[in-house]
Amino acid sequence: MWAFRRASHPLRNHGLSISILRVHSPKSDWSCFGDNAVIVKSSQASPGRYPSLERSYCLTSCTHRLSMGSRCLSTQAGAESSGEEEDDAFAELEEPVSAKAFQKGDSADESDNELVSELELSADEDAEKASQNELDLPENETESTKKKSRKTVKSELFEAINSAPGLSVQQILDKWVEDGKEITREEISLAMFNFRRRRMYGKALQLSEWLESSKRLNLTEGDYASRLDLIAKVRGLPKAESFLNKIPESFRGELVHRSLLANYVTASNVTKAEETFNKMRDQGFSPSSFSINQLLLLYKRLDKKKIADVLLLMEKENVKPTMLTYRLLIDTKGQLNDITGMEKIVDAMNAEGIKPDIGTQALLAKHYASGGLIEKAKAVLKEMEGGDLKKHWWACHSLLPLYAELGEADEVERVWKVCEPNPRLEDCIAAIEAWGKLKKIQEAEAVFERMLKTWKISSKHYSVLLKVYASNKMLAQGKDLIKRMADSGRRIGPFTWDSIVKLYVEAGEVEKADSVLTKASQQNQMKPMYSSFMSLLDHYAKRGDVHNSEKILYRMKQSGYTARIRQYQCLLNAYAKGKVPAYGIRERLKVEGVTPTRSMEAQLAQIDPFKKTLVSDLLD
Template identity: 30%
Template sequence: MATPAGLYARLAGFRRTLVGDAVRFLDRQVLHLSTESSPSSTSSAKKQRDTLGRRMLSLVYPKRSAVIALRQWIEEGRTARKYELNRIVRELRKHKRFKHALEICEWMTLQQDIKLLPGDYAVHLDLIAKVRGLTSAHKFFEDLPQKMKEKSTYTSLLHVYVQSKLSTKAEALMEKMLELGIAKNPLPYNHILNMYIANGKLDKVPLVMQQLKKNTVPDLFTYNLMLSACAISKDVKGAEKVLLELNERMGNGDWVTYSTLSNIYINAGLVEKTRNALKEMELRISCQERSAYCSLMTLYASVSSKDDVCRIWRNMKLTFRKMSDFEYSCMLSSLTKLDDIEGAESICAEWESVSPTNDARIPNILLGAYVRKSMLEKAESFHEHMLQHGIKPSYTTWELLALASLKKMDTDKALDALQKAISSVTKWTPNEEIIQLVFENVETLGDIEGVEKFLVILRGSGYVTTAVYNSLLRTYAKAGKMPLLIIERMKKDNVKIEEETKKLLKMTSKLPVGKVSSTIL
């Protein structure tokens, strides 16, 4: 379940998607204007459209310099006012263009005619942390003039500590803020609450709320965090108490409030309360908050309301010019959750026809549904279709194909897919489910060649355990064979011999030697 912080992050992700096309459009416009002939009417139109903000957005690539663009702007006889620069920094941060935003902040610190306030330095500190790391951000804070070390800069450093998962430093800094009497707004408390909730330290939440209410008043984000804590602890009554307080203090929550509340009710099996919360959520969604629509579709799918899922999808298509890959993935996930395979196939075909990305994560949702429902022939033919469409298989694609082959008891094909999956990532995190299924297959079949191939794959990935060797020994026992040089291989792999291993070794030692291909051992 997504936390309010996570939902806000997804909202930012949608905004980044939306701005991508706009930025590319601006880039093309700047290039077009720079190469165009220059009659007076064209020159006048160019001057009207050319703003400092547009120039900064059109930089796009991090290697391009915001400072050079600023200098050029000023050399052309134009002005760069502080309020305009701050607005540009906000836009760049919103679109995760942190390097260019930092360059503008650093340029402003060198301008004698620009008077910077603590809030400006707070933004500067946050950008340093994002671009250059925690050490540089901490040094920047320490080097600040004393009069600039106040609530906004302290809160910014606190946020950096929380983002860096430095709980001890964050707690110590919060204590200092309380001692200095500068924790007078809910933001620093929200950072600490977010940290405790993310770390599962829900027992510390009441004390933070007590301190917050003593020094200031909660804001909407505070209440949404409290609801998130109730969701983790599955505390329905607590969530309703938080909602009641929110309504009394602030009048109403936002769509995130009711999204979290819906999740709580879903997990508690309270269908009618879920539907009421979803209606409230829907009333609070606007076209500026695209991620809310996906959240709403997913929640409606959780209560098996296909009509509402399809209605929200239709509304989205009427509201927005183009659906993003993420939105297609939400719709596909919702339909597969509802077991509407035919509908999911239609949406996937639509995605193929309109999206240029060929992102394997989208069709993988449908592929996964085929595998889960044991539609194995369809899974294989759909994979071939993906390849023909130019979609490069991802780790998940190969993992799903491995599962499909295991369901068909085709160990060789499963191991081939698993090997491709592992080769597609820099570092493999073992999937215990697949490992268990492979061993179940080879043990059932007494497939000694298959188990030896699997051992080679696991060894190559640095994952060899006593349990792995025990499964190998059980496979040999099933086949009525004794493995070659088994104790020597276990010693080489630094595997501990346990009681079960000793019994299996004793059992297989009385059997004839099992011969496998020399290319495997």
């Protein structure tokens, strides 16, 4: 079960030595522990707390695992998060490439999405979606819901609220009751599902608040957990913390704390996430696969040296990995181009009887392609098709961009023809992106026009074509599309700003992109996306423009984005390119809680104003 912990390569240079005594099974390459103990020791043990996990324990009941013998496990303190090349095989976990394996909403209004740009902190959107489904809130999408027909799951209550934008949710619900219509838990859950699917969290929160004030239903812990989650998304984490204290003690259980933990992870707040995790353990809640996966998501982004500790904790507590656990670790190995390690994790999955889903298969195909293993990538794509793509139509939106990544225009056309008679919105989005990658702009525009005629799309969906124009440096066409979007009355929000910023940046007009983002955020009082800032920071850094690089970093902090290694790597690059000494930079990194990686240490040495040279040594 724990083959993925050390698949393919021993870890090095971390200062944590773990010796494992294992008994080999004569039947296969797996080891079976049976009644034999696994002894793990560390001088850094701190019993019962996280992240300083207790590491001296015995396991007496374990399932099949890969035989690794006695190894040396290491978790380098300087593991980085940006994908820069490092020496260690498993410590350098990188951001996953989104396989877009989950269904998105058929329509979305950015006016209801003002405070969700935290999801853009990384490329972990698929993992975020999967972890939200694991949270098991009452209105979460179920497997049966996912596999229903292409039609959106209908909710009369949702339609009533959504079709009356001039009225408050409370007014609509009061009238609903006055008209003699029944409020059932099924109807509420269905409405909530539709609101969440479209990220219309504000209206979902109003519905939740009305539900409590009207006392129409007996609330459960799941209802309180859902409410806390919505408060965190709409009003911020401090308000969610306050709400937690107001929840009746009998309903303040594990599910409520899971909800808070998930939102801390989404906000990349390491301190609060660890405090919540430890609080859950103090209250007697055993670590679950959900909470463990949240830690993996968090440390995958921000503090990779702790990943090995999380895996040790899973082994100690006998927490079984879920599909999301495997997906995160498969993606890690793939990003490192460790194809052998990636395949061993897949073997471990199969040994546990867990079959890779579409999203996991998409990751495998993506990494095979990136590693130059084109035939293996194609073989996985054929598996995703299931022998008859018309019967496996839900795979289309994953297949389209993957075939485009391989440069297979004919295959993209073939898959699109399967979708074309009755496409879903996500199929159209994937097709636009695929044609854009292949530089077939007319085909992308044709799909967009069809999408425009079929659905009432939001500015977010305009942004898909806008990004195609940006990546192909088509500034004039991008400007025309923006004007068309504005003329249609679409509200322009963070998703659109992000596309506009990239449009100007790719056209070489970085100052214009900066000006647009500044004016947009000031006028609309909305939080720009992380990627919008990073597009500007990257280009200012490449120019050696220290002043503007510092300015962007300051604006990111003002917008609420926590310090991350990636930001400071760009900043150090700006100082190096500009040949400007960086006074006090090490102290800044320490205050921000950023541990320099090896590549950053080289940058720091280069821009050190007090560095010694051969000449300075002679003069001294």
